[in-house]
Amino acid sequence: MMEIHKGTQYIITTDGLTAEKHGDGSVRRMKYYPERDISVLAGEIDELTAWRILRDIAAQAEAAATPVCPEHIFIDGDGFVLSEWSASRDTRYEAPEGYSPVWALASTVFYVYLGCHVFQGLGGSAQTRTAPVPTLRSGLPQLSRLIEDCLSFQPAARPTLAEIVEIASRNLSRCQADRSEYPPMKIRPDSGTETDEIDTLWPEEFV
Amino acid sequence: MAMDRHVTLTYRNRILAFPASATLYIGQTEGCDLRLPNHTQYEDEIFAKISRDSNGNGWHLVRLTQYYPLYVNGHPVNRVHYLSDGDVIEIPGNIIRFKVREGEQTTATVTHVHSSRKALAAIGAAIAIGFGLVGYQLYDAQKERLTSSMKQEIISSLFTTRVDSLHLMSGDSVAASYIYASGPVGTAFLTTDSLIVTARHCIQPWLNTVAPHDYGRLSGMTDWPVQKALYVETLNQLSGEDSLRLVSYITLTDESGRTIALSSDDFAINTLSDDIVELGSYDTPLYWRSISHRYTRRDMMLGDIAVAKTDKEGAIHLADSLDLINLLAHRGVTLTFAGYPASGVTGNRLDFKTDELRLPLEEMPEAPGRYFMLAHEGALTPGFSGGPVIVRGGLGYKAVGVISVVDERNGNRSYSVPVSEIKH
DSSP: OOEEEEEEEEEEESSSSEEEESSSEEEEEEOOTTOOOOOGGGGOOOHHHHHHHHHHHHHHHOOOOOOOOOEEEEETTTEEEOOSSSOOGGGGBBBTOOOOOOHHHHHHHHHHHSSGGGGTTTTTGGOOOOOOOOOOOOOOOHHHHHHHHHHOSSSSSSSOHHHHHHHHHHHHHHHHHHOOOOOOBBSSSSOOOOGGGOOOOOOSSSO | OOGGGEEEETTTTEEEEETTOOOEEEEEEETTTOOOOOOOOOOOOOOEEEOOOSSSEEEEEOHHHHSOEEEEETOOOOOOOOOOOTOOOETTTEEEEEEEEESSSOEEEEEEHHHHHHHHHHHHHHHHHHHHHHHHHHHHHHHSOOOOHHHHHHHTEEEEEEEEEEEEEEEEEEEEEEEOOOOOOEEEETTTTSSSEEEEESSSSSSHOGGGGGGGGGGGGGHHHHHHHHHHHHHHHHHHHHOOOOOOOOEOOOSSSOOOEEEEEEEEEOOOOOEEEEEEEEEEEEEEEEOOSSSSSSGGTTOEEEEEEEEEOOOOOOOOOHHHHHHSSEEEEEEEEEEOOOGGGGGGGGEEEEOOOOOOEEETTTEEEEEEEEEEOOOTTOOOOOOEEEEETTTEEEEEEEEEEEEETTEEEEEEGGGOOOOO
């Protein structure tokens, strides 16, 4: 079975788990991620998922040569994987001084959480020393603070990848223990009758 | 190509057809494109959304619920599933078939299919779809489209806006002037309250010239209005006083050729939402006043509205806050746009377009009575800016928004400023 994905040919082998890339004639094997990358989740993730992305990718980014951006992060079950072979750079995730995995990871999480890019998609080129760093929701103080620190104009003011892993792991445990992200389902005040929006009639007059 | 195809969702005895570019929400809450019944004791939930892939060649489903399982063709969905024609989506108790069909679909439609014996069902369905489409469109035409007389009324209160000249003012003195050989054109409309309403960027055209991705080269731009706007804002910020301003002279022309001459000083604008963007360097700072420098899209450009009081009475009623809530109660409400889009060599010509409200009307949590931008499509082109967004209700119609901006990067999604901003 052959599948075209973003202009690159994959061949799914009979075991259904591995893919081979045929570009310049070379053959490489990589794991196949059917849910592909996280860019489709933009605007739809919760705090728990944001911490998972931070923890998983921060742990992989140091050793990987792949620039961090949403298109290079694949969904792997509950976790996330940084692509092993992507090399393209996206200026929307580049720090003022050039590529920085910490800055790129924070701007990626910002985008996937809110559904919009930092600095209007200009990346660090639009960031000045005095420009306010964008924040996430006020109801997420720990996540917002980490993202703000990671997007600092001065590289020295940003946390390291190891520190991000530690902070993300700690907050993941908090979220999972707290379960505040997924409170028990609320009972409806009244059962009401089944309504169908398709059959809703237009009002006769203005109120 | 994706634009020659559209998608349908078949649920029970209904086929819902959507444009290729639409993002569809499946859930129990009001406003969902496919609304499912809630037989549980729990609150309504949004289960999933279906969006077109970024490459435009396919569609994917994103699971939005943490409480309910989702299956496609019997396989559980973790977060994302890339859909194929004929896929069966199952949410407990609900079976939905996803289909990709040939042909363009400009608006969402729904068709009832009558169930019968298999042998007759295909024939009956074809007839029912035909009558259903005609019937629904007649229903739609009667209830949500503007009548000819309504359009004539609107036309009588519609104007092109043309900026003829700009003047750099220092107090009451003209420091410099710029004459447009052929000024930028937008639309304005006259209300029953004797207000002339348009988009702010129609009277301050430099706002439309510079997008956030131009900031890096702003200081090198030679466009006179942009140069002077940058100069005015920088000097005012550095001095702490609004000693300089740019004034535009505008001509409004209606369909019969009658004109009204106004200046931007005649218009009231709300600058509280403006962003002052700091550019340049630490030693040589530059300041740019923007109405679109926002991180989240739906509260940007609420400042893109300008209102002038006249002694003439128009025919277009403005909706108030209660009207907005009633008229824009859910997505899919038919919107009619009126304006003067550019038409090549023939100049700007009056046109009406329709689309539907793409996102529910959303009140700003921190400002009750104020709403985020209205989101729609409708293939709006330059020249529509400043025109009214009309919704029909019962025997009449009201203007609910002022056409503002088109986002070409997002499938030509366009936005309007809700008229509730006029009083803010």
